[in-house]
Amino acid sequence: MSKTVTLTDNTTGKSIELPIQEGSHGPNCLDVRTLYKELGYFTYDPGFMSTASCRSDVTFIDGDEGTLLYRGYPIEQLAEESTYLEVCYLLLNGDLPAADDLHDFSRIIKEHSMLHEAVRRFFDGFRHDAHPMAIMVGVVGALSAFYHDNVDVHNPEHRRIAAHRLISKMPTIAAWSYKYANGQPFMYPDNNLSYTANFLAMMFGVPSEPYQPNPVFVRALDLILILHADHEQNASTSTVRLSGSSEANPFAAISAGIASLWGPLHGGANEKVIRMLEEIVHSDKSVEDFVARAKDKNDSFRLMGFGHRVYKNYDPRAKIIRKMCHDLLAEMGDMGADNQPLFDVAMELERIAMEDDYFIERKLYPNVDFYSGIILRAMGIPLNMFTVIFALARTVGWISHWNEMMQDPESRIGRPRQLYTGYRSRDYTSIEER
Ligand code: CMC
Numbered sequence: 001m002s003k004t005v006t007l008t009d010n011t012t013g014k015s016i017e018l019p020i021q022e023g024s025h026g027p028n029c030l031d032v033r034t035l036y037k038e039l040g041y042f043t044y045d046p047g048f049m050s051t052a053s054c055r056s057d058v059t060f061i062d063g064d065e066g067t068l069l070y071r072g073y074p075i076e077q078l079a080e081e082s083t084y085l086e087v088c089y090l091l092l093n094g095d096l097p098a099a100d101d102l103h104d105f106s107r108i109i110k111e112h113s114m115l116h117e118a119v120r121r122f123f124d125g126f127r128h129d130a131h132p133m134a135i136m137v138g139v140v141g142a143l144s145a146f147y148h149d150n151v152d153v154h155n156p157e158h159r160r161i162a163a164h165r166l167i168s169k170m171p172t173i174a175a176w177s178y179k180y181a182n183g184q185p186f187m188y189p190d191n192n193l194s195y196t197a198n199f200l201a202m203m204f205g206v207p208s209e210p211y212q213p214n215p216v217f218v219r220a221l222d223l224i225l226i227l228h229a230d231h232e233q234n235a236s237t238s239t240v241r242l243s244g245s246s247e248a249n250p251f252a253a254i255s256a257g258i259a260s261l262w263g264p265l266h267g268g269a270n271e272k273v274i275r276m277l278e279e280i281v282h283s284d285k286s287v288e289d290f291v292a293r294a295k296d297k298n299d300s301f302r303l304m305g306f307g308h309r310v311y312k313n314y315d316p317r318a319k320i321i322r323k324m325c326h327d328l329l330a331e332m333g334d335m336g337a338d339n340q341p342l343f344d345v346a347m348e349l350e351r352i353a354m355e356d357d358y359f360i361e362r363k364l365y366p367n368v369d370f371y372s373g374i375i376l377r378a379m380g381i382p383l384n385m386f387t388v389i390f391a392l393a394r395t396v397g398w399i400s401h402w403n404e405m406m407q408d409p410e411s412r413i414g415r416p417r418q419l420y421t422g423y424r425s426r427d428y429t430s431i432e433e434r
Contacts, residue, residue, distance in 0.1 A: 005030055009041075014039065019031045044419050048233075054408065057404065058232065059232040066315065070230060076316065078226055079226055089102060092396060092400050110195075113198070119139065119143065122138065123180045130181065132384055132388045140254055144255075147251060148249055153250065153406055159403050172189055174388045176202070177385075179203075187206070196225065220324060220379065223320070224321070226393075231394075232310075235263070235265075237257065237394075241405050243257075244406070245414040253402060254395065254402075270372050270387060271373065272305075274386070277374075278342065281345055287349055287352060291352050303353060303364075307364040313363070315368055318370050322371045325374050339377055
């Protein structure tokens with residue numbers, strides 16, 4: 001017998017049975033689709049605190065336990081054993097690839113890495129000091145002009161090609177956003193390199209001399225990409241789903257996701273964390289003073305990289321990144337020395353916050369952004385590229401969710417309702433009478 005919850009309207013005495021939808025893991029859902037028809041109410045849930053917007057097989061988070069699974073695989077195992085391209089295959093297709101599948105997938109992704117030469121000219125339209133995330137929003141959106149008439153969003157093969165193009169072209173767009181701001185020549189993709197090494201080569205290479213990506217950095221960056229590849233229905237993924245639900249062009253929908261990711265409460269936090277740590281390192285105030293400011297409701301200062309809507313425990317990605325940060329700085333020795341003070345302050349902040357009632361009561365722990373910036377900074381990646389790298393990594397998650405939505409027979413155009421609080425009705429008055 002299917003489980004239900006009985007809901008009684010105390011104003012009318014009318015009762016209805018709402019079915020419980022059971023997932024494979026995590027809280028079940030109360031199916032409220034008939035609520036308006038039966039009782040005439042909408043649900044009110046700003047920020048979607050208690051609302052599941054879709055079914056999904058892609059990623060699972062247990063926020064209380066601090067676990068994260070991609071297609072059922074624990075993030076710790078993927079971080080230890082896998083590569084970013086293998087994780088892309090897993091997220092897109094649902095299972096880990098056989099050796100031949102991974103070989104073919106890598107080849108296909110490499111084949112699409114170049115941009116149309118006309119896309120290159122888009123970069124010239126930006127101011128020299130444009131934020132690379134602004135450039136990403138514009139250039140990825142512009143790809144819809146190149147792949148529009150030949151993308152039928154109902155055709156699985158077209159969706160597959162769009163996914164490959166996006167995963168493949170994102171490193172080129174990201175690296176060129178950086179090159180443009182630096183006034184350096186754009187470097188074309190080198191398909192002899194791995195996905196991650198190629199990105200570093202396009203960022204840091206110059207035509208006048210050979211560039212050999214540092215294998216330690218390649219592995220560190222690959223790990224960062226794995227950890228950021230998906231995170232279920234976060235703001236940017238939900239943005240991609242909502243914009244894609246109107247059957248919009250996928251490149252335009254992904255561009256909307258990039259815009260959402262840029263915000264400081266989402267992917268933009270990694271940039272803000274480093275600014276905060278630098279401020280603390282150079283300040284004559286103590287770490288305790290900054291923690292006190294974060295707790296003061298009259299001060300807008302928050303501990304960036306702390307807290308999460310879903311995790312009420314340590315973010316498992318932050319644990320992996322903290323260890324990686326430790327290992328990387330140790331391996332770099334003197335080369336990474338100027339990042340050590342930031343890492344020391346970050347660990348001190350974490351120690352103080354974790355013993356403080358304010359953070360304990362609210363279950364505020366370090367999130368993925370808290371330590372990731374130190375690694376990127378140690379690799380020589382400038383601050384304004386941090387969120388770009390997040391966007392590059394998350395593209396596979398966005399496109400996997402978009403694809404899942406397009407295949408879901410229950411999916412419909414996203415159209416939330418509202419609790420209207422404006423005027424009921426009033427008559428227009430001429431400008432002389434106002
Ligand atoms: N520093 C100080 N207080 C905080 C912080 C923080 N970083 N985060 C939350 N709080 C407090 C908040 O003031 C509130 O207190 P009270 O109950 O007294 O009003 C309580 O904790 C709950 O916070 P909230 O803002 O209602 O929680 P939320 O789920 O709406 O927001 C969040 C989650 C991630 C936006 C928030 O924790 C935050 O602003 N963190 C800093 C920004 C950040 O690190 N963002 C990256 C998130 S992870 C990666 C990603 O999503 O891209």
